[in-house]
Structures are given as C-alpha cells and as structure tokens.
Amino acid sequence: MSDPSFIHKLSELARFVETTTSLEEGLDTLSRLVAHAMDCRHCSIMLVSTAPQEETPRLRVEAHCGGLPPEARAQSLPLGDGIAGRVAGSGEPLLIRDLHRSPYAPLARRGESGTVDVISVPILLEDQVVGVINVDGPEGRQRLDASDLRMAMILALVVSKSIHIHRLQGLLKTHFIQLTLAREAQRTGQLTQDPERVARLMAHTLYDEMLRAGFARDHVLQVATELLGQVHDGLSGSS
Structure with a gap:
C-alpha cells in the first residue's frame, strides 16, 4: 500500500466525516471506507454501550463491510471477552499473525481456512475506549504487518472524530443541554460529550434550575x- 494512495483514501474518509449527518448511516459507510483505505x-x-437492562458496558457490532457471521452481528461482548473485547478492555491495539495458530485461535469467529491475520484497534475518545475497529482479509498482498497496524490506528482517530462530531451535534439540539454543557465548560474549562457524564450533569442542572x-x-x-x-413505559413498549 503506497503512502500517496493511503493519504488520498484518508482524505476521502475525512471529507465524509465532515459532511455526513447521521452516525448510524455514517458508520456503515465508514466501515467501507476503512476497508478501502486498508485494502x-x-x-x-463495534461500539461500547450499556443497555438499560445491563449493569456493565458491552461491545456491539454497529457496522461492517464484507462477510460477517450472523451470530457475530447479534452478539454483544463484555469488555475483556473475545479479541475485540480484550482490545476494548485494555485500550491497546492488536495485530494477530496467523490467527488459527495463535493463542487467540479459540476466539476466532470467522471459519476461514489458511493463514488469517487480524488487526483490532481501539477507538479512543476523551481517553476512553468507545469502540473497536476490526480488519482482516488483505487484498493485493498475503499478510498484514506492523505498517497496517499503524494505518488502522490512524483510521481509528478519524472514526473517533466522526463519533465526536455526531455526539456534539446531538447534544446541541436542545437549549437545556446547551445550558448544561455551558455551565460545565465554565466550571471546568472543558466540554464533555461522554453520554454518562452528560446524563449526570443534566440531572444536576435540572435539580438546580427547579430549586432556583x-x-x-x-x-x-x-x-x-x-x-x-x-423509562419503564419505553422499555415495556420495546420488549
């Protein structure tokens, strides 16, 4: 993979991040663009989330390009389980050479024969792991190597930027949340978009405003x- 080619693909990915309006639709396109950039x-x-009925965060496939077993798409992983779960739990990128002959072989989900190399890198936002990108099946070459791992880490930064932009866009849609974030920024000098922290800040702001x-x-x-x-009615209606 030549550097000029990768830079062009990276620019294409960055332009998409700046123009897309829906994270859900955007992730599908991002997965294709990442696969294209990585050849x-x-x-x-995969993104980290905590469902209402769950106590701990789990990792779920939100978008994919290429074949993916149905059970892998439907499954959610606790942080620390599976290859991607371990990357999410540790925050460290992983290049697995010859998966089926590696210590990670029992964790393989795709039943491909022969030599399979896998890259799994964390998506970091505000020093927290918010997701994982998994890549395999190189085209035009037989193996993945350390240079591919570095490229995947760069692409993870772009995907992180996309998630960051869409979260901010969602947060700024209501005046109440704008007030909440403005107060926090004034107090700490930082603008957070972590969903759990924003939820706590909204609760504090609502409490203060009602008393005031x-x-x-x-x-x-x-x-x-x-x-x-x-919340109970919403959960009952979706079950």
Whole structure:
C-alpha cells in the first residue's frame, strides 16, 4: 500500500466525516471506507454501550463491510471477552499473525481456512475506549504487518472524530443541554460529550434550575418519578 494512495483514501474518509449527518448511516459507510483505505475485504466497527437492562458496558457490532457471521452481528461482548473485547478492555491495539495458530485461535469467529491475520484497534475518545475497529482479509498482498497496524490506528482517530462530531451535534439540539454543557465548560474549562457524564450533569442542572425557580424538593422527586415511569413505559413498549 503506497503512502500517496493511503493519504488520498484518508482524505476521502475525512471529507465524509465532515459532511455526513447521521452516525448510524455514517458508520456503515465508514466501515467501507476503512476497508478501502486498508485494502482489506473485511472491516467491522463495534461500539461500547450499556443497555438499560445491563449493569456493565458491552461491545456491539454497529457496522461492517464484507462477510460477517450472523451470530457475530447479534452478539454483544463484555469488555475483556473475545479479541475485540480484550482490545476494548485494555485500550491497546492488536495485530494477530496467523490467527488459527495463535493463542487467540479459540476466539476466532470467522471459519476461514489458511493463514488469517487480524488487526483490532481501539477507538479512543476523551481517553476512553468507545469502540473497536476490526480488519482482516488483505487484498493485493498475503499478510498484514506492523505498517497496517499503524494505518488502522490512524483510521481509528478519524472514526473517533466522526463519533465526536455526531455526539456534539446531538447534544446541541436542545437549549437545556446547551445550558448544561455551558455551565460545565465554565466550571471546568472543558466540554464533555461522554453520554454518562452528560446524563449526570443534566440531572444536576435540572435539580438546580427547579430549586432556583421556586419548586420544592418534593416537586423534584415527582419529576424523577415521572421520568422513571416514562423509562419503564419505553422499555415495556420495546420488549
């Protein structure tokens, strides 16, 4: 893979990040662009999330390019389990040479024969692992090597930028969240977009604003109860 070719593909990926408007649709295109930039047949993008009924974060496939076993698409991994789960848990990139002869062979999901090299790199945002990119199946060459690993790490930065942009766009859609983030930025000098932290900040802001508006703490409790009821109704409707 020549450097000019990779730089051109990286520029193409960066332009897409700046113009796409939907993260869900964007991830599918990103997986194809990453596979194209890496000259590989297979690429999957997994993100870390915590479902309402779960206590710990898990890793789920959100987009992929090339063949992917149905069970892999439907499965969610605890951080630390599987190849991608271990990368998410450690935050360290991984190049596995000859997967089926490596210590990671029991973790292989795709039943390809022969020599299979795999790259798995973390997607980092605000020093936290928010996802993992997995790549394999090199085209035009037989093996993946350390230079491919470095390229995958660069591409993970671009994917991280895309996630960052879309989270910020989503956060800034309401005046209440704008107020919450503005107060936090004024207090700390930083603008966070971590969903769990934003949720806590919103709760603090709502509490402060209700007391400032003259509501009693009983009214705050009533709002909290109403929110829990709506969450319960939403979960019941989706089950």
